[in-house]
Amino acid sequence: MSEQTKFVLTEKDLPEKWYNINPDMPVNPAETAWNAVLHPVTKQPVTPEFLTALFPARFVGEAVSMDRWIEIPEEVREIYKLWRPTPLLRARRLEKMLDTPAHIYYKYEGVSPVGSHKPNTAVAQAFYAKEEGTLGFTTETGAGQWGSALSMAANFFGLECHVYMVKVSYGLKPYRRIIMENYGATVTASPSMNTEFGRKLLAEDPDNPGSLGIAISEAVEAAVSSNGKYKYSLGSVLGPVLTHQSVIGQEALKQMEMAGEYPDVVIGCVGGGSNFAGIAFPFLHLNFTEGKKTRIMAVEPTACPTLTKGQYTFDYGDTAGMAPIVKMHTLGHTFMPPDIHAGGLRYHGMAPHICSLYDNGDIEAVALDQLDTFEGALQFMKAEGILPAPESSHAVRAAINEALQAKEEGREKVILFNLSGHGLFDLASYAAYNQGGLRRYRYPDDKIAEAMQHLPQVNL
Numbered sequence: 001m002s003e004q005t006k007f008v009l010t011e012k013d014l015p016e017k018w019y020n021i022n023p024d025m026p027v028n029p030a031e032t033a034w035n036a037v038l039h040p041v042t043k044q045p046v047t048p049e050f051l052t053a054l055f056p057a058r059f060v061g062e063a064v065s066m067d068r069w070i071e072i073p074e075e076v077r078e079i080y081k082l083w084r085p086t087p088l089l090r091a092r093r094l095e096k097m098l099d100t101p102a103h104i105y106y107k108y109e110g111v112s113p114v115g116s117h118k119p120n121t122a123v124a125q126a127f128y129a130k131e132e133g134t135l136g137f138t139t140e141t142g143a144g145q146w147g148s149a150l151s152m153a154a155n156f157f158g159l160e161c162h163v164y165m166v167k168v169s170y171g172l173k174p175y176r177r178i179i180m181e182n183y184g185a186t187v188t189a190s191p192s193m194n195t196e197f198g199r200k201l202l203a204e205d206p207d208n209p210g211s212l213g214i215a216i217s218e219a220v221e222a223a224v225s226s227n228g229k230y231k232y233s234l235g236s237v238l239g240p241v242l243t244h245q246s247v248i249g250q251e252a253l254k255q256m257e258m259a260g261e262y263p264d265v266v267i268g269c270v271g272g273g274s275n276f277a278g279i280a281f282p283f284l285h286l287n288f289t290e291g292k293k294t295r296i297m298a299v300e301p302t303a304c305p306t307l308t309k310g311q312y313t314f315d316y317g318d319t320a321g322m323a324p325i326v327k328m329h330t331l332g333h334t335f336m337p338p339d340i341h342a343g344g345l346r347y348h349g350m351a352p353h354i355c356s357l358y359d360n361g362d363i364e365a366v367a368l369d370q371l372d373t374f375e376g377a378l379q380f381m382k383a384e385g386i387l388p389a390p391e392s393s394h395a396v397r398a399a400i401n402e403a404l405q406a407k408e409e410g411r412e413k414v415i416l417f418n419l420s421g422h423g424l425f426d427l428a429s430y431a432a433y434n435q436g437g438l439r440r441y442r443y444p445d446d447k448i449a450e451a452m453q454h455l456p457q458v459n460l
């Protein structure tokens, strides 16, 4: 076992291929591939034409690909080199603070220029759009993490980027918006007058505060009505996005080898599921193919308990019922996100791949309360110096819980978690926590039951 604290790879260790889990899925791939994606109006499987109107063709191709390894284009690897490979650290000071026999390792994705794992897919999607000759992207963003990643990537490839930002965030969280604008993106408060859907909502209520669902609907409409000039981009949930994020876990595998250990448990927080898939799928691959028995744990908020409380069924991908219908764990597309401070984890659904693996018992899921995750984040910060994003704090707290359990049981355990981003743009949330302004919140079962009344009727 290594005496080192930080495990750093060189550029030549940057993965040359992405890992695509499609051929290793233990269930019928039809459940997770496009042919289980239904049109929101006809409720029939979507056509390739529908998808390529929306996304770059190469991206659509990856979704149905059965190739286990997909070559990372050299243009994408060149940009990855601006911050990849990312470091993996052993949290020795945290271990001491917890007085645990467990060894805690974390992969740190906060070193990317925008502070999270999201550029891993943004850069790939931008390259595909450029290759196709499109002018650029439309997309949505909540607090601005995805919007800033895509704005950066679009800028690198000389593409336009039009971001629909949820109106409340646009007003309350100006810093991410300024980052996007500095990369050259246009940022529009959603709902807006740019789209038919936005104009309709504003006619009904000029003070509509917007939601991620509405912003998705506007971005999709703007792309579809542009006759191919613009493509739409989504930063999580879809198979190719999970594939692009696999660079995280592939690097971590090499780094754990440098550390001379192998994880007993791999942990990631889940919103749409991309950073979790990124760290977990390469380890899951070895569970499937080499008989490894690593526990794989997804961590979600009790305020948005998609995997642990949601129903596994067909639902719309967005709130307005304009996005395709997929089979996933869902709290219902009418889910009203409570005002919790991990904005990136407030999605009513989950990546279909992750739902299917969870349903099959290949991965575990836990839900944690935000008061506990903020407490864990500050403990981590005091020990390791990094302020985690509120989303990542879910993984941090789960790792701490695992380490404390190891202490109770008096046994060694190797824990690896993904620190998906830093929290330097989330200080208002930390201020609210410090001032005692946050409360415990468990999304009520009766609200989930009510939302299940509004699921789309699907006959397959």
Ligand SMILES: *Cc1c(COP(=O)(O)O)cnc(C)c1O
Binding pocket: 115, 116, 117, 118, 145, 146, 235, 236, 237, 269, 270, 271, 272, 273, 274, 275, 276, 344, 345, 389, 391, 392, 420, 421, 422
């Ligand atoms: C967006 C985001 C998440 C949640 O998205 P996933 O697709 O589930 O990874 C988690 N952590 C950070 C730092 C994010 O920006």
